[in-house]
Amino acid sequence: MASPPRDxxxxxxxxxxxxxxGVALVLAVAATAAVVVPQFQSMFAxxxxxxxxxxxxxxxxxxxxxxxxxxVAVVWLCVPGRRSRAVAALLAGAAIAAALMLFVIWACYSPIIGLAALAG
Incomplete structure (x- = not known):
C-alpha cells in the first residue's frame, strides 16, 4: 500500500x-485596463x-x-524558502492587481462624479 504524500x-x-x-492577476488587470481605459478616454474628451x-x-x-x-518576480526571487516564496509572490500579485483595479475604478469614475456634482 502506498504511503500518503508528504508535504x-x-x-x-x-x-x-x-x-x-500572481503574475496572471497583474496581467489580467493590465489587459482589462488596456481595453477599458481607452473607452473612458474617448468619453472624457x-x-x-x-x-x-x-x-x-x-x-x-x-x-x-x-x-x-x-x-512579483522580485518578491519571488528574494524571499527565502520555496513555500514562503510562492505564497509571497501570489500575495504580491494579488495586492498589486487589487491596488491597480481600485485605482482604475476611482480614476475613471471621479470625473463623472465631479461632473454630476456640478450639474446637481
Missing part, C-alpha cells in the same frame, strides 16, 4: 502555480472640462501596468 511532495505544484497566478489628477495619471500610465509583474 514536500505535495508542495511541488503549488510552488509553481502560486507565482503564476467630450467633457470639455479639466480632468482630476488621478484620471490624468491613469491615462498617462495604464499602458505600462504590465510592468507590475516585475515586483
Amino acid at each position: 514536500n511532495e505535495t508542495l511541488g505544484a503549488g510552488v509553481i502555480v502560486m507565482p503564476i497566478v 467630450g467633457f470639455g472640462a479639466d480632468l482630476p489628477g488621478s484620471t490624468r495619471l491613469l491615462l498617462a500610465t495604464y499602458r505600462g501596468w504590465v510592468l507590475g509583474v516585475v515586483p
Whole structure:
C-alpha cells in the first residue's frame, strides 16, 4: 500500500502555480485596463472640462501596468524558502492587481462624479 504524500511532495505544484497566478492577476488587470481605459478616454474628451489628477495619471500610465509583474518576480526571487516564496509572490500579485483595479475604478469614475456634482 502506498504511503500518503508528504508535504514536500505535495508542495511541488503549488510552488509553481502560486507565482503564476500572481503574475496572471497583474496581467489580467493590465489587459482589462488596456481595453477599458481607452473607452473612458474617448468619453472624457467630450467633457470639455479639466480632468482630476488621478484620471490624468491613469491615462498617462495604464499602458505600462504590465510592468507590475516585475515586483512579483522580485518578491519571488528574494524571499527565502520555496513555500514562503510562492505564497509571497501570489500575495504580491494579488495586492498589486487589487491596488491597480481600485485605482482604475476611482480614476475613471471621479470625473463623472465631479461632473454630476456640478450639474446637481
